[in-house]
Amino acid sequence: MSRGDRRVVRFAVVTAQPHFTEWEKQCIQQLERVGAEATMHIWNKSLLNRPIHAYRFDFILLLTNELEGDWGGAPLGVWSFTWGATPASIDTLGWWEVYRKEPTVHVSLWQDHQLVQDGQFRTIQHSIAQNRRRILQTVAAWPALYLQKRLVEHGLERRKSLEVFAKRVFETPTFFQKRLMDVKVGARKVKVFFDRMFRDEYWNVGIIERPIAHMIQAKDFHITWLARKKNSYYADPFGWIDGGHVNILLEEMRIAEPNGFISTCAYSIKEKKFVQSPERKLVRPHHLSYPYLFEYEGVHYCIPEAAENEEVNLYRYEPQNMQWQQERTLLQGIPAVDSTVFQCDDRWWLFCTVARQGTEEHNDSLHLFYADDLHGEWREHPLNPVKVDVCSSRGAGTPFHSDGKWYRPAQDCSTTYGGRIVLNEIIALTPLLYEEVVVRAIEPDKESAYPDGYHTLSKVGEYTLIDGKRQFYHWATLFINGGKGG
Structure with a gap:
């Protein structure tokens, strides 16, 4: 009709x-x-x-x-x-x-x-x-x-x-419950203030020597972590295999700098260790993160998050000079967070959340766009936001295909930002409908060096990249980041 x-x-x-x-x-x-x-x-x-x-x-x-x-x-x-x-x-x-x-x-x-x-x-x-x-x-x-x-x-x-x-x-709350609520809320406001002053978090990236589909059922998996640096943290890893190495793009944040940028490092498949420390690769006047990476027709493309600039930009890798060149803007005027692109059924699909001031939409409201051609016109899905769920909306890496099904990794931010990763099985994906269901939760290892969260899971051939979070309290946080906390 x-x-x-x-x-x-x-x-x-x-x-x-x-x-x-x-x-x-x-x-x-x-x-x-x-x-x-x-x-x-x-x-x-x-x-x-x-x-x-x-x-x-x-x-x-x-x-x-x-x-x-x-x-x-x-x-x-x-x-x-x-x-x-x-x-x-x-x-x-x-x-x-x-x-x-x-x-x-x-x-x-x-x-x-x-x-x-x-x-x-x-x-x-x-x-x-x-x-x-x-x-x-x-x-x-x-x-x-x-x-x-x-x-x-x-x-x-x-x-x-x-x-x-x-x-x-x-x-209806009783009089006693209302008074007890006043006490609880007051105590939590004190804790929020304390956390903002003295709590911080450190992220690091690692590699799992198993294919990403293994994570659908895996209960235990070994992560080889990048050697950490005192004044930087690393997150959002994506990569591709080049010869005997996994080349990795990631977000790097340094304590002395206001914005994140994109860096690159390398993991040796033969030596089973990281052989190159992160080096600055893509810098802009605004914050960059989540350098979503994919290959199409033999070309490597990257879409780093630039929500602060309200753009979704497509970069093309130039192997001659080993640089990333901006090719075109896919979406303009939209503060898209963690844009994730893949091709399915002869269409291109872009998932993201949207950063709006005073809301939690960047963590709980999933938006969808589609195009017939990667370099063509992108259209907004008529049911946006196609999903509202702080437990399974925000993107967390590369969608992947296994046993005839598509899976989309997402963050569970219900208790903390990037608390864990969930895998959504995509049930319906058309220009008019979208439906997915959570089939798996991947919890951080509480005994590891990064026990407080995961928020990226990306496919690299027969390997999987991941990142992990550790929260800590330190008096110096007040002076390092102005009391913003983690």
């Missing part, structure tokens, strides 16, 4: 008050942008003088659980949210997760009793207000995204059977 052939989708909005809150307005505006029309606002059951089906709504957008009763009767059902691990009022959004010190807040969108969209957001343990504001800003787009998906998959066919919307029960 073409867009011009679609009739207007009509819906009613149910809220607790006669005036819309800011996030309720955002929900409605997003739906209107995709062609829907809000034809009635209900905040009191007395406003209804006939059965729901007589109003000819396509669906009911239920944004409160304070109005009791049966809201069934619209052909596309009742769309509603649940906040948190258990059904809860929006007034307690994120409250219990902070109280119980849970790492994530789980939000779901339902069509009647069918789960149609969900996501996990990192819990900000020292601020309930920040949790609520950040989450509501993101999920306001979910009803519109789901409507787009319905139009793409099924059109507007009517459901064969209507399910009655169940009354939801939620917990």
Whole structure:
């Protein structure tokens, strides 16, 4: 069905008050942008003088659980949210997760009793207000995204059977719990301040002498680590094999410099050790990281992250002078984080998260772009963000193909940035749909020199590159990085 052939989708909005809150307005505006029309606002059951089906709504957008009763009767059902691990009022959004010190807040969108969209957001343990504001800003787009998906998959066919919307029960914190929460949040604010002053982290890169597909099942694997330097850290390794060496591109950060840059080092396959220390290779006035590397038609290409500059640039390797030359800009005006490109089914796909000020989208919201040709026009996926999950969205290396399936490594940032790597199996990848499911988590070795995180896993022939994190506290951190912490 073409867009011009679609009739207007009509819906009613149910809220607790006669005036819309800011996030309720955002929900409605997003739906209107995709062609829907809000034809009635209900905040009191007395406003209804006939059965729901007589109003000819396509669906009911239920944004409160304070109005009791049966809201069934619209052909596309009742769309509603649940906040948190258990059904809860929006007034307690994120409250219990902070109280119980849970790492994530789980939000779901339902069509009647069918789960149609969900996501996990990192819990900000020292601020309930920040949790609520950040989450509501993101999920306001979910009803519109789901409507787009319905139009793409099924059109507007009517459901064969209507399910009655169940009354939801939620917990209200007691007076004692509220006072205890004040104490907990106060203590966590002190810890956050202390961490910013004195905590730092060190990243390093290593190599595993096994193919990346081995990581789908592997429980134990040996990592050969690059020799560390006191005043630099190394992360985001990607590479290619040249003769008897693995040439590696990586991010390097030095204590005395404000921005990261791209360096290169080498690992000897014969000697089974790193034989070249990192050397500066690509520098720009802004921060560079995640030098995503791939080969196409015999040419090595690199896409370093330049989110600060709001560009996704494609670099081409020139073997004559062993330099990287910028070839073209793939995306402009988008602060794309950890852009990851691969070819599948005669199309090129680019995964990234997006850095937006005051949000956690760079860690939890996966965006997708596609093109028919690497050097052609790139289009945004209509369902962006195609996924919202702080546990498995942000890119963590090269997608790979094994036993007829595609896998996409991603970061789990629910407890800490780059806490571990998960492998997503890609279920559906088209210009109209995207679906993936987590099939494996790769945990850092708590007995190793880097026990606090992994956040890159990349394929190099029959070898796999990885990086690891170690957190530490030191009084000098206050003076080295201005108390920004790790």
